[in-house]
Amino acid sequence: MSAALLRDPRLRCAIYCVVALLLAALPFATDALLGRAWVRIIDLALLFVMLGLGLNIVVGYAGLLDLGYIAFFAVGAYSYTLLASPQFGIHGSFLFLLPLAAAVAAVFGVLLGAPTLRLRGDYLAIVTLGFGEIIRIFLNNLNRPVNITNGPQGITLIDPISIGGISLHKTYTIAGLTFAPVHSYYFVFLACACISIFISMRLEDSRIGRAWIAIREDELAAAAMGINTRNIKLLAFAMGATFGGVAGGLFASFQGFISPESFTLLDSIMVLCMVVLGGMGNVGGVVLGAVLLTALPEALRYAAPMQKAWFGEVYVDPSDLRMLLFGLALVLMMLLRPAGLWPSTTRRRELAARDGTHARA
Amino acid sequence: MDIFLQQLANGMVLGSIYALVALGYTMVYGILGLINFAHGDIVMIGALTALTTAHLLSAAGVPAPIVLALAALAATLVCVVLGVFIERIAYRPLRRAPRLAPLITAIGVSILLQYSAALVWGKQYLSMPDIIKPADIDFAGVHLTDLQAFIFVLACAVMAVLLWFIRSSRMGRAMRATEQNAEVAGLMGVDINRVIAFTFALGSAIGALAGLMVVLYYGIGHYFMGFMLGLKAFTAAVLGGIGNIPGAMLGGLLLGVIESLASGYIGDLTGGVLGSNYRDVFAFLVLIVVLVLRPSGIMGQHTGDRA
Secondary structure: HHHHHHOHHHHHHHHHHHHHHHHHHHHHHHHHOOOHHHHHHHHHHHHHHHHHHHHHHHHOOOOOOOOOEEEEEHHHHHHHHHHHEOOOEEEHHHHHHHHHHHHHHHHHHHHHHHHHOOOOOOHHHHHHHHHHHHHHHHHHHOOOOOOOOOOHHOOOOOOEEEEEOOOOOOOOEEOOOHHEEEEEEEEHHHHHHHHHHHHHHHHHHHHHHHHHHHHHHOHHHHHOOOOOOHHHHHHHHHHHHHHHHHHHHHHHHHHHEEEEHOOOOOHHHHHHHHHHHOOOOOOOHHHHHHHHHHHHHHHHHHHHHHHHHHHHOOOOOOOHHHHHHHHHHHHHHHHHHHOOOOHHHHHHHHHHHHHOOOOOO | OOOHHHHHHHHHHHHHHHHHHHHHHHHHHHHHOOOOOOOOHHHHHHHHHHHHHHHHHOOOOOOOHHHHHHHHHHHHHHHHHHHHHHHHHHHHHHOOOOHHHHHHHHHHHHHHHHHHHHHHHHHEEEEEEOOOEEEEEEEEEEEHHHHHHHHHHHHHHHHHHHHHHHHOOOOHHHHHHHOOOOHHHHHHOHHHHHHHHHHHHHHHHHHHHHHHHHHHOOOOOOOOOOHHHHHHHHHHHHHHHOOHHHHHHHHHHHHHHHHHHHHHHHHHHHHOOOOHHHHEEEEEEEEHHHHOOOOOOOOOOOOOOOO
């Protein structure tokens, strides 16, 4: 029904226009209704959409479980930061540094991918987890003997995005609308997220995307069909890392401050949750998962006053409650709806068949 | 040379704890092909249970050996119940699902255990009461406490009993049969569900003892302590050859020694550039090197499509 409707080009154009208008109005409406803090949360949600889509390439398309994905986010953030902050006194141009952050992250993606090519499934998960931890430990300790990352204190005063004299750090008024930094960043992030969505969707249908899915389904058969599994898997790591790198660069400029604290295993798991809960391999599902999982924990902040009102005491710290719910959600999703909230059609078929190879049988 | 021997001895003691935890990973992996991510957190629950029990009993003036025994008993009970419960609720329904599903479930269970522990025990570091006043033992230029010696001997005893059990008992035989081929073992009259539940119980019980040793060794416990311990133990299991029980013991001891020597010497070797704050990196490096060069580990035979 909806698919048939979308085939009508005029109607499709109309739908796109309405969605675009709604998205353009979203930060201002949110600002007016819920306050500026929520605009910030929407900005972060868009960053997580990018991260989720990047991880989706690795986990969803190519079927390589990556538990250290946040490392690429960190690499992107630190490569941007080191060249656009008082840390070394270098203040590079944003337009140059963002691609650089993406490229550095991609190189790290290949660095991680190369030694792990022969590994599959759970082994890969552990190695990627270790890789993520190694990156974090290095970020934490590279403040001596030469101070590169400033260690656990992190780096402050990172340059905001500025292009051709327009700095997103300032507030502008255009046609009666006030563009505070959060609003301006929203549009930059929205553009990047849309580009990521577009790339993801086109990749899925491309030759490369089909090769990834073939590898996910059966690596041996894929190789027999003439797919160069080594290069295609490396490409998946590099491509996923690129998304993470871009998101990292944007994150650094948006926050103005980064420290290794922002790139822990829990963050990797959170991105994984977004992909898994939303629907592995499906762009729409991943976007849904990212938005839901960014917004819900923020909504949980209201849980503390609520507990106070109901029980007269705060029993569960909201951030702990968030993690408890995450854990519960992961378990319940796998038991009840393993393909995610909005699964891709192939995944759904695959998981419904329930004939996946049993571990040892 | 003295420093070398000292680090070697420290590494052996630490490694014997890793070995006990690694057994839990390797037994479950051998039978289910599942990395039980939550195992490290079961060890953490055991450690904190032992710690709380020790606090309560030593405050009541119970003599030290009884405190230790009761703490071990309480930790074992809690962990066995927890391990069997988790297997029943979270893993059994997914036994025939694609491999990613139980792995993600295991991560979920791990997070649940961590933050449930944070609810029960809080997030601060908890200290173990000094039920044993450590006395020094000097042996061949190596300086150890009797606590360390006790941990090492107990760990070795547990491993010896386990080896005997797997080799000689009826249940041990059923476990080995299930590991080789679950379906055929089932046809031969082995109750697979019971064997798997028992494997979880056994792994958790050994994990609980390991947890007690950790709080004895370090004197502190924390809701997040299971994470790094679990990762290192898993590395040890892979190093020895996952699924292989003597391999896990050897891997644990080796990893403890490697870590101890590496963090002891890294400062000297790199001229003070890298310090012992990189100690946690070594476990991961060992893991990556083993997986790349010899994924079957030291004592494992078959890798097939596992690695």
